[in-house]
């Protein structure tokens with residue numbers, strides 16, 4: 443067997459400690475699959491004395507991660523520090539400049555600087571691998587880039603944030619409050635260092651930007667992704683969705699649309715019969731639609747130490763084997779040069795829930811505004827009667843344009859009898875394109 447692949451790991455948090463554990467526990471099978479042993483020989487983290495549940499004896503310790511990249515006895519650098527700039531970016535650039543392959547789980551870094559870093563890696567002739575960056579343990583990057591390389595992809599849909607999916611599932615099944623569940627997701631190691639990245643949809647948008655680049659052969663462009671999170675999804679809307687035959691999921695959807703490509707992250711109502719509706723807890727799903735393969739659904743754990751480390755180690759095995767692929771996949775995609783279509787041009791159906799004063803004429807006011815904006819109603823529910831008090835009204839619409847819905851919503855929110863900011867959730871039927 444050839445000499446071991448010597449790995450330097452920066453960041454020994456949830457994922458870093460997980461990588462050490464996987465490499466140790468499965469050392470024999472990993473060596474057999476990689477053609478040689480893979481061993482961590484150097485690490486960099488902030489606090490040497492912290493107990494991480496993994497032994498660090500015999501490993502070279504670096505306070506400064508970039509100096510670890512310069513260590514001549516480190517063959518591959520694994521970046522698990524996090525953050526789109528600062529030490530993570532400096533480390534990856536230093537490693538690539540030193541001609542060393544890099545494995546990272548850092549979707550923020552890739553979504554913002556992935557094009558430049560890939561250029562640097564390709565010039566240096568080394569790998570920049572990031573299977574762990576999207577949907578944790580699910581082989582989504584490989585699946586899309588290599589497994590579906592024969593297809594013209596028209597849409598990629600995903601549950602891409604384990605923290606949000608965990609929160610929405612617990613709110614639905616256990617009737618728990620948002621805040622309690624978030625704290626639990628943090629304890630379980632699912633959340634980002636700044637959990638607002640999770641709940642405001644930013645993390646899912648980083649991942650969607652990566653998937654869109656791979657699916658459509660476009661430069662990775664985080665700024666083209668429309669982003670909304672789950673902060674405003676209420677227990678009431680989750681319950682009403684169930685009554686209407688839907689589940690609420692935070693989805694990322696990148697698709698070919700009239701005039702180009704659209705990429706959006708926001709809460710969606712999806713039919714309970716769709717495979718994505720039953721993906722619960724920390725599980726993620728990536729659904730790709732290709733012209734020859736049809737619909738492919740990949741599902742698995744999207745966050746946490748074990749699943750994420752599994753993906754990091756898979757990349758290390760590829761590097762040990764010398765398996766190489768262009769960082770962003772093959773060129774030649776028809777959608778590569780098409781415009782990014784803004785959210786205002788989105789076409790779809792909507793769920794609108796209002797808290798209104800129960801008095802005659804309210805419904806007529808609301809439906810009048812929708813009529814003025816050319817929006818046609820599919821259904822309307824008002825539960826119970828409480829004259830003079832607040833009651834929920836739920837409206838669902840036929841397909842209309844986002845810009846029209848936004849215009850109508852502003853006017854509806856301003857009606858005197860509408861007592862709270864309206865809740866608007868897009869309905870996605872997710873039929874195969």
Ligand SMILES: NC(=O)C1=CN([C@@H]2O[C@H](COP(=O)(O)OP(=O)(O)OC[C@H]3O[C@@H](n4cnc5c(N)ncnc54)[C@H](O)[C@@H]3O)[C@@H](O)[C@H]2O)C=CC1
Nearest residue numbers: 453454455456457486487522523524529547548745746750
């Ligand atoms: N936790 C998860 O489930 C997943 C995390 N990721 C990504 O993996 C990366 C790591 O995430 P976690 O392990 O969850 O974060 P974490 O916060 O648990 O660990 C990060 C570690 O980096 C260390 N660190 C900070 N600055 C450093 C520096 N200058 N040099 C060396 N070490 C430094 C911190 O002390 C901490 O131990 C992030 O990019 C995250 O987005 C990706 C997929 C899943």
Ligand SMILES: N[C@@H](CC=O)C(=O)O
Nearest residue numbers: 603604605633634745
């Ligand atoms: N915070 C992320 C971690 C994995 O990428 C998530 O919750 O999905």
Ligand code: NA
Nearest residue numbers: 573576578580
């Ligand atoms: Na993955």
